[in-house]
Amino acid sequence: DAKTTQPTSMDCAEGRAANLPCNHSTISGNEYVYWYRQIHSQGPQYIIHGLKNNETNEMASLIITEDRKSSTLILPHATLRDTAVYYCIVRAPLMMDSSYKLIFGSGTRLLVRP
Amino acid sequence: NAGVTQTPKFRVLKTGQSMTLLCAQDMNHEYMYWYRQDPGMGLRLIHYSVGEGTTAKGEVPDGYNVSRLKKQNFLLGLESAAPSQTSVYFCASRLDSNNEQFFGPGTRLTVL
Numbered sequence: 757d758a759k760t761t762q763p764t765s766m767d768c769a770e771g772r773a774a775n776l777p778c779n780h781s782t783i784s785g786n787e788y789v790y791w792y793r794q795i796h797s798q799g800p801q802y803i804i805h806g807l808k809n810n811e812t813n814e815m816a817s818l819i820i821t822e823d824r825k826s827s828t829l830i831l832p833h834a835t836l837r838d839t840a841v842y843y844c845i846v847r848a849p850l851m852m853d854s855s856y857k858l859i860f861g862s863g864t865r866l867l868v869r870p
Numbered sequence: 871n872a873g874v875t876q877t878p879k880f881r882v883l884k885t886g887q888s889m890t891l892l893c894a895q896d897m898n899h900e901y902m903y904w905y906r907q908d909p910g911m912g913l914r915l916i917h918y919s920v921g922e923g924t925t926a927k928g929e930v931p932d933g934y935n936v937s938r939l940k941k942q943n944f945l946l947g948l949e950s951a952a953p954s955q956t957s958v959y960f961c962a963s964r965l966d967s968n969n970e971q972f973f974g975p976g977t978r979l980t981v982l
Contacts, residue, residue, distance in 0.1 A: 792971075799874075799960050799973030800913065843912060857903065857928065858971060860912030 760844045760861055767867040774831040776864050778844030781825045788847050789820060790858065791829045793840040800843065800860075803829065834868045841865050872896055874974035876961050882980045883951045891946040891977050893961030901964040902944035903928075903971065904936060906957040913960060919944055951981045 761779040768774040780789065790805040804811055804818045806827075811818045817830040831838055843863040877892040893902065900921050905913040905928075915928030919938040933955060935947045944963075948955060961974040 797976070799962070799975055800971075801973070802970040805970075857915050857918055858913075859929075860905075860914070862910075862912050 760846055762842075762844050762861065762864045764862070765865040765867070767869055768834050769869050770836055771833055774834040774838065774866060774868070776829040776831075776842050776844075776866065777826065778829070779826045780844070780846045783824050783846050784848075785824075786848065789818065789824075789827050790845040790847055791816070791818065792843045792845065792858070792860075793838075794843070794863070795837075795840040803842075834866075836868050836870065839866060839868045874961055874963055874972050876959075876974040876977050878977060879975070880978045882982065883948075884982050885952060887951050888947070888949050889951065889979075890948075891959055891961075891979075893944045893946070893963075893974060894942055895963040895972070896942060897963060897965070897972065898941070899963035899965050899972075900941075901971075902938065903962040903964075904934070904944065904946045905960045905962065906930065906955075907960060907976075908957050916946065916959075951979075953981045955979065956981045 788805050788807050791803040792800040793803055794800045804813055804816050806818045806820055820827045841863040843860050845858050874895045903918040904916040906916055907913045914930050916930055916934050917928050917936040919925045922938055922941040925936045937945045959977045962971040964971045
């Protein structure tokens with residue numbers, strides 16, 4: 757699986773958009789980009805994933821650059837409850853890795869300020 | 871539908887003692903995983919299972935054993951606990967055709 761690089765920490769004001777970057781310059785053509793978050797003392801929570809196109813769901817948007825070497829997770833209107841560690845994970849598809857296992861890095865600690 | 875549950879929530883062991891952590895899921899998921907998380911670090915995969923009766927090693931399998939006798943349960947065993955195994959242990963499960971992993975609430979284990 758490709759290595760990812762994320763800033764150690766970030767902060768944003770409540771109600772504003774939080775943009776969390778992730779670099780994955782060694783990603784291969786069939787690897788997906790996943791985002792999970794972990795609120796203090798809880799198990800990780802799935803947010804979103806994508807391959808090439810931008811994706812949006814009720815939690816967030818995922819913007820993947822055209823060369824797929826980086827991506828940005830966007831929380832459009834951050835709330836205090838979004839304070840968490842956010843993990844960007846690049847994972848091979850089923851054909852390459854039948855375990856579906858996730859390899860976690862250290863993530864970005866996001867602090868949403870009142 | 872309880873999702874993924876873990877038993878116990880907390881445990882303190884002495885070095886050399888053994889114990890078993892239980893993970894249960896009621897979503898009929900094929901895949902189940904055990905991770906550990908040390909302070910300030912991301913999760914590391916210990917063992918996983920791609921179906922009932924199957925298990926495989928992850929990144930950090932040494933000192934642990936697992937069993938998947940029933941589809942809904944995935945057991946993690948420590949035969950002889952060591953202080954280096956002090957950690958928070960998370961279980962997760964996944965449908966065979968779904969890309970999302972569901973995580974349990976974690977078990978906080980301290981080995982003295």
